[in-house]
Ligand SMILES: Nc1ncnc2c1ncn2[C@@H]1O[C@H](COP(=O)(O)OP(=O)(O)OP(=O)(O)O)[C@@H](O)[C@H]1O
């Protein structure tokens with residue numbers, strides 16, 4: 232789809248891109264990442280000729296882009312700039328319809344396309360089409376920025392840190408959205424970021440750059456398990472897998488069979504259960520398995536009355552984490568907050584497991600010994 | 607005071623016809639000034655190097671006392687509406703030029719880059735992005751200009767522009783207070799009303815998304 236051949240860019244005597252060779256395949260989401268000033272934006276902007284290389288060639292679908300009129304070239308390439316850049320004097324619909332309009336689409340076709348796009352990101356056209364950018368939240372504006380780039384169905388989309396200034400939650404949902412749109416619409420996307428989390432989450436290929444050169448271009452898995460050198464290892468830092476061990480999410484380190492009870496169980500019965508299972512607390516769930524709280528042996532001993540059920544002794548203040556939480560993160564929470572356990576729940580708040588220090592140590596030990604056994 | 611009102615009632619035809627002429631001269635001068643200043647201002651944003659130079663020159667014109675300029679125009683073109691219009695148009699250029707230049711220059715680069723990245727031609731960037739975004743500032747320049755010109759037009763009456771200035775100067779020459787007031791008061795009211803009117807137009811012309 233896009234091929235860089237020996238591309239070099241220099242400003243006066245300062246070389247900012249050095250002999251860049253890169254092949255971006257059709258349908259891939261390629262993330263350019265690296266420290267500030269390494270040349271990500273420059274690389275991106277050379278694709279739509281906002282910046283012209285000093286030497287070397289760039290081909291799109293085999294065609295040298297210097298042979299194409301830049302205006303025509305750009306109309307076939309979606310472009311999301313870092314600061315969004317929605318035109319404040321135009322409504323959302325007008326913003327989204329710019330390129331279709333430049334391409335001469337009839338008004339009803341444009342409108343239909345806009346509505347379709349807005350639906351795609353769950354923004355109702357009735358509500359948003361005729362608003363101005365200043366009347367949208369930051370996250371909504373960035374969505375529109377992406378839609379605007381997709382409007383004329385370009386096969387190739389360039390995005391320069393499109394979710395830079397967003398809070399983590401909005402950011403994640405937009406990452407999911409971009410990934411989903413890319414898969415659904417089969418777009419080739421070149422995406423610039425300096426956030427490794429973001430890159431790992433959405434990339435098919437990660438291109439790690441430093442000082443105008445590509446240090447490593449590889450799939451996220453490959454990058455994590457086989458960093459080309461110390462710089463890569465350092466850059467992926469905290470994400471680095473434990474040399475191929477398969478501890479990733481909290482599911483790998485939790486107890487899968489936490490002892491659960493419903494709140495109508497009697498106090499003495501609970502204590503007996505704890506003894507039998509060798510635990511000092513029980514998770515209380517409702518009929519559907521959704522977490523309601525926890526009851527501890529201490530509390531039953533101190534406040535429990537014989538013959539009563541445990542419903543008044545439930546401690547609702549229990550720390551929960553979702554099943555896809557990073558194992559390391561769960562460990563950190565346990566240590567930092569001095570907790571004895573974390574309940575792992577799914578998105579319906581159903582109990583899936585329990586993380587304790589013991590369960591983590593067990594999981595680690597298992598992996599270590601298994602690995603040693605192979606050697 | 608009642609004497610002045612009697613004068614106004616008696617001479618209302620004279621005052622009204624001079625006022626209409628005053629409006630006509632001022633609007634025409636600012637119109638010509640706009641026709642020159644807006645394209646020039648846009649062009650200057652493409653030629654940053656000579657921009658300061660040209661803005662400097664027009665700034666100097668602005669500082670020449672208007673009476674001197676009027677005198678010069680009188681010597682070169684003689685008496686009449688034409689020399690008055692030339693001088694007033696010249697004067698009207700600077701505020702519009704300056705606002706056009708800064709208005710367009712201050713359009714954030716990100717909009718230009720977004721527009722370019724979308725495949726707009728330069729001319730499309732100009733009329734779809736730069737001019738709309740700079741419009742409130744440009745209109746503000748026209749407004750300032752018009753308010754100035756309405757007051758300067760009273761001076762231009764000296765070389766035959768006609769208008770409310772005629773009443774003032776005749777009144778001064780013959781020491782007729784009523785005539786002076788009859789020219790000065792409508793001229794002041796005119797400046798205020800026109801200023802407010804253009805402010806209103808400016809508000810309407812500003813897209814909702816740009817209002818703050
Ligand atoms: N017009 C220019 N003139 C001179 N040097 C430039 C110019 N534009 C960029 N550079 C330099 O080129 C290098 C690469 O810039 P680029 O914008 O591609 O970096 P980046 O990787 O996108 O960084 P960031 O993460 O900070 O956005 C930088 O060292 C920058 O200073």
Ligand SMILES: [Mg+2]
Pocket residue numbers: 271272273
């Ligand atoms: Mg950048």
